[in-house]
Amino acid sequence: MSMTPTTTPPAPKDKGVAADEAASVIDTSKMNEGQRAALEMTEAARETQERRSIAGGLFMGVCDLRSVFPFPEQNPHDREQGEAFLERLEKFLRERVDADEIDRTGEIPDDVIEELGRMGAFGIKIPTQYSGLGLSQTNYSRAAMLLGSHDASLTALISAHQSIGVPQPLLMFGTDEQKKKFLPRVAKGEISAFALTESGVGSDPAAMTTRAVPTGDGKYFVINGEKLWCTNGVKAGVIVVMAQTPPKVVNGREKKQVTAFIVEMDTPGIDVLHRCHFMGLKALYNGVVRFKDVVVPRENIIWGEGKGLRVALSTLNTGRLTLPAACAGASKRCLRIVRKWAKERVQWGANIGRHAAVADKIARMAANTFAMESMTLLVASMVDKDKKADIRLEAAIAKMWGTEKAWQIVDDTMQLRGGRGYETADSLKARGEDPVPVERFMRDCRINTIFEGSSEIMRLFIAREMLDPHLKVSGAVLDSRKPLGERMKAALKAGGFYARWYPKQWLPLGAGMPDGVPSNLRHHLRFASRTTRQLARRLFHAMIKHGPKLEREQVLLGRFVDIGAELFAMMATCARASSLAREGTEEQRKDVVQLADYFCQSARLRIAELFRGLGRNTDRQGYKLAQSVLNSQLKPLVDGIVHGEQ
Ligand SMILES: Cc1cc2nc3c(=O)[nH]c(=O)nc-3n(C[C@H](O)[C@H](O)[C@H](O)COP(=O)(O)OP(=O)(O)OC[C@H]3O[C@@H](n4cnc5c(N)ncnc54)[C@H](O)[C@@H]3O)c2cc1C
Numbered sequence: 001m002s003m004t005p006t007t008t009p010p011a012p013k014d015k016g017v018a019a020d021e022a023a024s025v026i027d028t029s030k031m032n033e034g035q036r037a038a039l040e041m042t043e044a045a046r047e048t049q050e051r052r053s054i055a056g057g058l059f060m061g062v063c064d065l066r067s068v069f070p071f072p073e074q075n076p077h078d079r080e081q082g083e084a085f086l087e088r089l090e091k092f093l094r095e096r097v098d099a100d101e102i103d104r105t106g107e108i109p110d111d112v113i114e115e116l117g118r119m120g121a122f123g124i125k126i127p128t129q130y131s132g133l134g135l136s137q138t139n140y141s142r143a144a145m146l147l148g149s150h151d152a153s154l155t156a157l158i159s160a161h162q163s164i165g166v167p168q169p170l171l172m173f174g175t176d177e178q179k180k181k182f183l184p185r186v187a188k189g190e191i192s193a194f195a196l197t198e199s200g201v202g203s204d205p206a207a208m209t210t211r212a213v214p215t216g217d218g219k220y221f222v223i224n225g226e227k228l229w230c231t232n233g234v235k236a237g238v239i240v241v242m243a244q245t246p247p248k249v250v251n252g253r254e255k256k257q258v259t260a261f262i263v264e265m266d267t268p269g270i271d272v273l274h275r276c277h278f279m280g281l282k283a284l285y286n287g288v289v290r291f292k293d294v295v296v297p298r299e300n301i302i303w304g305e306g307k308g309l310r311v312a313l314s315t316l317n318t319g320r321l322t323l324p325a326a327c328a329g330a331s332k333r334c335l336r337i338v339r340k341w342a343k344e345r346v347q348w349g350a351n352i353g354r355h356a357a358v359a360d361k362i363a364r365m366a367a368n369t370f371a372m373e374s375m376t377l378l379v380a381s382m383v384d385k386d387k388k389a390d391i392r393l394e395a396a397i398a399k400m401w402g403t404e405k406a407w408q409i410v411d412d413t414m415q416l417r418g419g420r421g422y423e424t425a426d427s428l429k430a431r432g433e434d435p436v437p438v439e440r441f442m443r444d445c446r447i448n449t450i451f452e453g454s455s456e457i458m459r460l461f462i463a464r465e466m467l468d469p470h471l472k473v474s475g476a477v478l479d480s481r482k483p484l485g486e487r488m489k490a491a492l493k494a495g496g497f498y499a500r501w502y503p504k505q506w507l508p509l510g511a512g513m514p515d516g517v518p519s520n521l522r523h524h525l526r527f528a529s530r531t532t533r534q535l536a537r538r539l540f541h542a543m544i545k546h547g548p549k550l551e552r553e554q555v556l557l558g559r560f561v562d563i564g565a566e567l568f569a570m571m572a573t574c575a576r577a578s579s580l581a582r583e584g585t586e587e588q589r590k591d592v593v594q595l596a597d598y599f600c601q602s603a604r605l606r607i608a609e610l611f612r613g614l615g616r617n618t619d620r621q622g623y624k625l626a627q628s629v630l631n632s633q634l635k636p637l638v639d640g641i642v643h644g645e646q
Pocket of ligand 1: 281
């Protein structure tokens with residue numbers, strides 16, 4: 001294999017930088033109190049260890065094909081172990097789980113939950129020594145895909161329990177005692193949950209009001225507060241609760257502390273006040289949970305006092321991989337529906353699949369589904385290869401990109417099913433038609449771009465990480481809080497860095513072509529390599545143009561993020577297609593290359609559009625207009641409708 005050496009982002013090293021120090025790379029002096037508090041808190045919770053990141057490299061001009069080629073195969077032992085469980089799960093879902101009934105009644109039958117517990121579905125990744133199945137992230141993702149293709153309420157139950165509930169944070173940060181005490185319980189089917197959100201705390205944890213105050217002897221904490229939308233909260237035996245503990249004084253300033261507690265739901269003082277109901281996920285056991293003088297032992301703190309937000313963010317880094325996996329399952333199901341329908345439905349003298357406007361949608365659905373699964377499996381394999389791998393950006397991209405594309409796929413499915421797409425499965429059945437549940441899939445799918453990090457927050461998160469190498473090099477230069485001398489020194493250092501880095505972004509270096517890439521895909525990889533450097537240059541230019549104000553240009557930053565996401569999707573797709581093209585018949589080989597080729601062509605068009613938008617856009621004008629809409633009564637927009645309703 002010939003490979004031009006590539007390097008990971010040439011950012012300065014900051015091994016083990018303290019959170020406060022890391023936070024200091026952003027000038028918060030011109031922010032209002034709420035903005036500063038939110039930013040300082042999330043900055044303090046950021047992972048600061050400098051580690052290799054494939055997606056991070058893309059924003060610094062490094063397209064590291066070696067890290068995705070050859071596409072990582074699941075190791076045969078792991079596959080074999082997973083297969084037995086996955087086959088059982090598939091059969092159980094197919095034969096015993098009536099997803100329309102669950103949607104209709106808003107309840108998951110007890111025997112379904114019990115059987116899932118018996119087969120180990122609540123402890124897929126929990127090691128066998130704690131009574132779990134001890135399976136890999138890849139097998140877990142494959143299980144999420146199966147669940148996502150069948151029943152979203154069940155997917156949410158298993159995912160909230162396992163990806164964000166007690167198992168994941170304990171596996172990552174739990175003490176031996178905590179693992180011994182809680183993991184066997186949750187592995188065998190005791191349901192768990194995660195409670196962060198409050199009425200005033202959605203995307204902004206700095207506004208948290210739930211408090212945990214230590215008792216006089218320091219052995220216990222007393223929790224008071226109310227958590228909103230706690231999935232599984234209605235049925236859980238044990239949950240993870242985020243609460244503010246007494247602030248720490250750092251450099252003479254009080255710093256808010258958030259701590260993660262394991263809380264037994266039968267502790268006196270806990271009440272589930274309300275079971276929430278939603279547009280979809282009708283059988284979600286989601287509730288408002290009130291804590292009134294709830295006493296929790298200190299040993300139930302996860303990782304340490306004040307580390308709660310880091311627990312939450314780190315848990316979510318891996319946890320949010322469940323969503324693109326489930327979305328890939330739902331998307332494959334949509335494709336199956338559309339494949340059948342587009343071949344049998346005849347309108348205007350032809351199968352609708354023969355009409356170009358329909359075929360266009362089917363091609364897009366297929367290509368995006370393949371890319372979504374490729375990204376999910378790639379990131380899962382990174383977790384399996386190295387538990388400490390830095391997958392923050394890759395998982396966030398997979399979540400953001402996957403959930404947005406899945407929504408588009410469900411929307412296209414509904415469009416192609418026409419009126420039948422909009423009709424409920426029950427109604428279709430009652431008049432003798434196939435009860436195809438597109439309407440349910442659409443209701444269930446919509447939440448995915450909102451929870452576990454909304455798309456907007458994912459873009460901000462990725463943008464923050466994308467700018468990090470630059471902030472470390474030049475943040476101090478622009479920081480008005482720092483003395484002039486320090487800023488000058490920083491400017492010299494930054495000048496040295498950019499004098500070496502920037503010219504490289506213009507060099508016509510190609511990433512060395514890995515072996516075994518089908519010829520139709522090679523030019524896409526060359527494009528990805530070139531475009532990575534273009535992305536890095538344009539980001540640098542935007543930093544020069546906007547200076548510290550770039551942070552406020554959310555829409556502009558979003559375009560950079562989206563270009564990086566498309567490039568990452570292209571890499572994953574080409575790598576997986578190259579690997580699949582080595583297997584199967586000539587026909588299958590052609591099919592998979594055609595799929596990846598189409599995906600890359602489409603991604604390139606999207607990338608071109610995003611680059612155009614960096615220079616010519618309506619961002620400023622749009623922002624101003626939005627403020628006018630919010631602050632004045634634009635008469636034509638308010639007249640002619642019923643008064644007084646929301
Ligand atoms: C069905 C369901 C299940 C859930 N399960 C759980 C659970 O198990 N545990 C739990 O703790 N929480 C849970 N949640 C909460 C969920 O994670 C939040 O809804 C989510 O974090 C968004 O918060 P919010 O709804 O308050 O929106 P807000 O934070 O109020 O945001 C409103 C809108 O503004 C955007 N926005 C916010 N801040 C910014 C910004 N700085 N820049 C740009 N845009 C911004 C958001 O993206 C969103 O579009 C659940 C919610 C639902 C609906």
